[in-house]
Amino acid sequence: MQKTDFTVTTLGERTVPSPVKLSTVNDDYIANYTDDSEYIIYDIETTPDAAQRTFAKDRLLEKAGPRQKIYFNPADVCAAIVTCGGLCPGLNDVIRAIVMCLWYRYGVKNIVGFRYGYRGFFSEFNLAPINLAPAAVTDIHRRGGTILGSSRGYGGRAERIVDTLERMNINILFTIGGDGTQRGALGICREIDRRGLTIAVVGVPKTIDNDLSFVQKSFGFETAVSKAVISIASAHTEAADAVNGIGLVKVMGRQSGFIAAHTALAINDVNFVLVPEVPFELEGENGLLARLETRLKSRGHAVILAAEGAGQDLPAASETKDASGNATLADIGLFLKQKITACFKAKNMEVNLKYIDPGYIIRSAPANANDSIYCARLGANAVHAAMAGKTEMIISMIHNRLVHIPTALAVATKNTIDPDGPLWRDVLEATGQPQLMINGKS
């Protein structure tokens, strides 16, 4: 049922001249419209031999940007925005960019924001949508979080959501959220199709873990890393200044250890990075505890950085799921704290372990400059896509180009660190940790 190809769905023929005035020729110093024939190649890794083969049309990505002709008459548009899931730096930047582009570039004046995620579509919560105009959003990018509020869940109830869209005459919906949110958006598209409506649904992918496929680097991720670095600096100071000090930091990363890996590369004070993609053992001569003891005895202190999804096979991971349907993880930070403390107590070796869990501080931060730029561009180009009648897609950046990705394609797989690849290789070189802490392997 779900499309897994690269073709973006459109609502229909584009007949409305765009109010955005651009050029169609080069060298006139005026920026150009993006033409529907502009694509980029997705699979760029090759060998000299392979390069002789042809690249098929079905692995090309459509470039984002304003089209000369658009689908919606701006005067008829009622647009809505919803933000779902956990906080992430840049949410307000994206909201701001969408509103500004709709209002000033296209003249769309009917813009509403649903409150607290998909829950805002359900009247029983008494969460009236708020009107969004430039004055309401002009300064919001200076603050973390989302002015719309956010929550998990309710995305699976597409019928009720489409009821609300119909009742409010909304014909463009921007869904800012992660995997679960965009799956919800896909369900909404199915229901829209079923009813024969012409509502564009354009997603802006949000995942602080950077775990969405077909997204080169998710917005807020760089900011998250820059904040995680501060906790590592604290952990290192605490560790280095105490007798056998151990700094232990847990960061986000349920299924993908990108924040942990990048943080370790950014600050050269981490000795052990633990990520979900690479298993490790605690016990045995090649396990983490023995390696930690060796480090303490030679250097007097150590810093451990664990992604929240690391080592989930170690503790008895609980089986419950949160409101978005994500499996609840065992708390690897508290688990390691307890195991390490017990281990050295049993050995009668004094250690001073300081555990830092900066999760909320990281995710509620305002976007840094580079993420602000990225969010501004994602938001504006999401608007261009929606006004052109594109739907069932997310706006993304691949190979540094803004592109349109079919939503079904984006949610089909997760983005994870390749343990065979160059990122993990560079991380191991930076930390000097063992290639693999599994007994019987090196």
Place this chain on the structure above:
Amino acid sequence: MQKTDFTVTTLGERTVPSPVKLSTVNDDYIANYTDDSEYIIYDIETTPDAAQRTFAKDRLLEKAGPRQKIYFNPADVCAAIVTCGGLCPGLNDVIRAIVMCLWYRYGVKNIVGFRYGYRGFFSEFNLAPINLAPAAVTDIHRRGGTILGSSRGYGGRAERIVDTLERMNINILFTIGGDGTQRGALGICREIDRRGLTIAVVGVPKTIDNDLSFVQKSFGFETAVSKAVISIASAHTEAADAVNGIGLVKVMGRQSGFIAAHTALAINDVNFVLVPEVPFELEGENGLLARLETRLKSRGHAVILAAEGAGQDLPAASETKDASGNATLADIGLFLKQKITACFKAKNMEVNLKYIDPGYIIRSAPANANDSIYCARLGANAVHAAMAGKTEMIISMIHNRLVHIPTALAVATKNTIDPDGPLWRDVLEATGQPQLMINGKS
């Protein structure tokens, strides 16, 4: 004479087993060596029709990374580092990464740093090179600038430089610098060839302006933008809080306006961005001064952001060149300050112009987290390239992959903003400024 193709030069056959222990198979959770057959496609923009054509071997980029067999025996290596030109965030990060990778990964213990750029090669300046070991570089990435010092010029005197390399038995040279520095490196390679020496010369491209071709985004650039943003915030506050306040900020960008463009996108307080790539006029109804007056009369304040190379056709640009041979620019900031002040004085209209020139504050800043990551990876992979006997090349990132670029190719053209392209388009949308401030055009 200069090669302009994509093929990287190597000093000779690689026969030494690398001391870096990695894997050659997938799915063992151990990172892999990079193989010489791994390439990426450079030209990724296409159309569905064009995608049917084949991609020729001559536009592929070789991937960076540690090779299983290397050229140099680590025990025989004497490596040298030199930093040239203006300061840029991340220089110390690169130096640190090179030293750490040489020392800990390859066991190279003879590493020297030349002082104050290429000048350090000339004995008459009495600038003895300094020995570089981990203890000397472990914390330097927390500070801006370069511990080696830097200066312009002297790169053209390859004979004297190679004399010094020979005298000191140096067989790997890392040149961290921009366009002029890498041209100097190319000359050094020519002289090395002429003498039949086997010295690897690997460049790490440094340009705060982001104006080097075949470099997706230069290190330090993001940090520079994040610092420029602070000056724009100041300029906006000063402008908004004064009667007809005008905030005028000059940032780096001799031939490329990337810092100005990105800064304007990052902070939504800029009303006019002036870059070298797009001409503008001061006078006339469509000139900057008239547009500025309109803005002041409607909103009461304005912020102008000028790249230093903007509007060079306007004032009588001086003809002198600096020590690196760069044409000296007229100071567009002071020029605009004077022109704007005179214009409104003549109109008897009170304006309060505040001029901010944050150049030194920007370029002397320590790298932010993302630039630190980038520098750490550039430095380590420059070492991998050099140990493998690659030469006449720079290490770079293209389409988010670390690659080897022949130096001649990298310096053949400049990287500039495409006024027809999406970056400039998004900038104009963010500032709301006229498409073109040339009379007779809109």
Place this chain on the structure above:
Amino acid sequence: MQKTDFTVTTLGERTVPSPVKLSTVNDDYIANYTDDSEYIIYDIETTPDAAQRTFAKDRLLEKAGPRQKIYFNPADVCAAIVTCGGLCPGLNDVIRAIVMCLWYRYGVKNIVGFRYGYRGFFSEFNLAPINLAPAAVTDIHRRGGTILGSSRGYGGRAERIVDTLERMNINILFTIGGDGTQRGALGICREIDRRGLTIAVVGVPKTIDNDLSFVQKSFGFETAVSKAVISIASAHTEAADAVNGIGLVKVMGRQSGFIAAHTALAINDVNFVLVPEVPFELEGENGLLARLETRLKSRGHAVILAAEGAGQDLPAASETKDASGNATLADIGLFLKQKITACFKAKNMEVNLKYIDPGYIIRSAPANANDSIYCARLGANAVHAAMAGKTEMIISMIHNRLVHIPTALAVATKNTIDPDGPLWRDVLEATGQPQLMINGKS
């Protein structure tokens, strides 16, 4: 005519019970009202012998705080705020605190803000005052500058200002500004007296230079120092990384070198601090230029930090005055840059001087945490004073207590660094510069 004693003027008997509900007894865990009998001793420096003498009532300072009975009936109050002179970190914090305390503590709902300083009182400028309520100020402390705008001058025209106060039925005026502003406020009080009106005028002293007497440390000063430190770090990096590098930084300080002195103490990279209070010579063996040459020859670089009012006897200081009546200073930064460059050119000694003028970046910054606290307390206690009918006074902190200071007393003298005292002594120890750069003295 002006009072120079320590007695605070009150408009009349206080008969209205305060709506602020506090305690009058100790040990009930409820904060107490401030009683009019609470004072602090101003002259605390003494010797054991002198301590035997009595302290006279005429050198005591009245403590600030809410009174149990107040003068104004909150329902009858129309309060106004004006911000004058140059920007300073914390202005918005003070505005916010005044509005919040008036509105929530006293129930005053008529609050207006005059635009662009005293100019806002003059109808010919068409600058209608704006209404101030909590919603308008709740987030303004996160931004630098002043939401009311600011400008210099017009404070001397008290008649016109009091005309406006009368016309608008304003009975409390908060004047946030420096020396000139508070002198203006004094003139307004004179005119109010002359007309027999009962209008309270309470000043909040603002001086980024920290040059107001009877103010222990002015708000925004600490923030200014913390921002100046960044420029010194830049100057030091630029100096240390160039051949005979000289970093030259100019900071605020027309008559008082406090910002320069504190900045030098905060960051240990300054070699020469130049302040208005201590003369120096350029030429001669004990002059700055010779000392600078010695430093360059021994250490290879130097950092100079000059307050804008330093060395005004050296260049031909211009005679003009700005709109506030302050004498216009010669630009010591550009002057030194020129003199130093010329000096070493004449000696044929290469130097690389980098000049940084961070003035606007410093003064437009948002207040740091400690200044925010201070501003919050100054604003609230200014309201308590005004509601109690205190007038012709400024709110201040002395010996860490919030107190009331008669305006005439505060503007009678300037606060300057005592070259004989401990602050300057500690600065010289930190920089290691000569005690005095005057020839014929050491």
Place this chain on the structure above:
Amino acid sequence: MQKTDFTVTTLGERTVPSPVKLSTVNDDYIANYTDDSEYIIYDIETTPDAAQRTFAKDRLLEKAGPRQKIYFNPADVCAAIVTCGGLCPGLNDVIRAIVMCLWYRYGVKNIVGFRYGYRGFFSEFNLAPINLAPAAVTDIHRRGGTILGSSRGYGGRAERIVDTLERMNINILFTIGGDGTQRGALGICREIDRRGLTIAVVGVPKTIDNDLSFVQKSFGFETAVSKAVISIASAHTEAADAVNGIGLVKVMGRQSGFIAAHTALAINDVNFVLVPEVPFELEGENGLLARLETRLKSRGHAVILAAEGAGQDLPAASETKDASGNATLADIGLFLKQKITACFKAKNMEVNLKYIDPGYIIRSAPANANDSIYCARLGANAVHAAMAGKTEMIISMIHNRLVHIPTALAVATKNTIDPDGPLWRDVLEATGQPQLMINGKS
């Protein structure tokens, strides 16, 4: 046995001319020595009537600063530094200032640092003291923590410590630490007296809680507040963006709630501040839980800031003590989290509580500019005191003057917030919380 008066002990007559060259006359632009007759009045609060009384010599504080004649011959001095207890911003600044002043001002070249607190005096730990010279400390103030390491305990074993001092011929000891550390120093002085030795012991008071008496504001405190503010901003964002969001932050403050109180004043997003000095109840109509419910129902979110020592009468506080002998506190943060969650679960009311514990991030931060200034001055003036033969004292700032305080006096009482006083009053005005959350009182 312990002196509780204000008189500072000296080791004996001062006969050595100080190598620090200063002036003894005014108006020569040369800073002056401090004379032993210079004092400040400690009790400055008064009433006009009381001001007539005399101030007795026994409540005056001796001013700090370099004396013209000193006690120790610099060539004979061997100085030692020890840092004890928890980390605090500015420790490295103080170490640096002591070393620099000893070395450059007095020519003392024998300086050692004991490792990991008083434990470093005990040979069984194999913690050899490290030599301290300018090169070792020049950049350490840029980093948090202490280069000497720190730990708790061992201060009570004065005999062993004095054994080490004698064995190493140390005649000046600087003890950087809090209450417990300075009590330890007092015991060391007793033992020194008993043995008839002439060793000066000068303390630099360190308490991130600001709970030491006779210290106007402890170093690192402002930095701590500035970092706590970041967590409140996070907590507020998390609270405001969730359905019935509650942000709960725990900060340091075992017996004194100064960090919590100042943080609430610095950022206007806290609704409930809980400090050790003011009791509160959880249950009942005036208890915290009912007040919290009211707040959530009216505003939809709330932020609670708890000092770690708040509400210790509520939970069953444990009876154990840590290595310094401090009573171990129940974790008020986790306790409140559990109580609040249970309360609203029982009411079937959805709340989203986010708990942030930024303790390690706060205390390991580098000092901000103002704390750096303060530390630089504390360190230098501690050296001046010690070289003059002052002992059994701490260096402190009172009424903005650097002074000498007898150690016995400083440790006799704790500094706490006065619930009747102006600080707590201003806090309640800023938060709008009830005066007292005790049932039966308002």
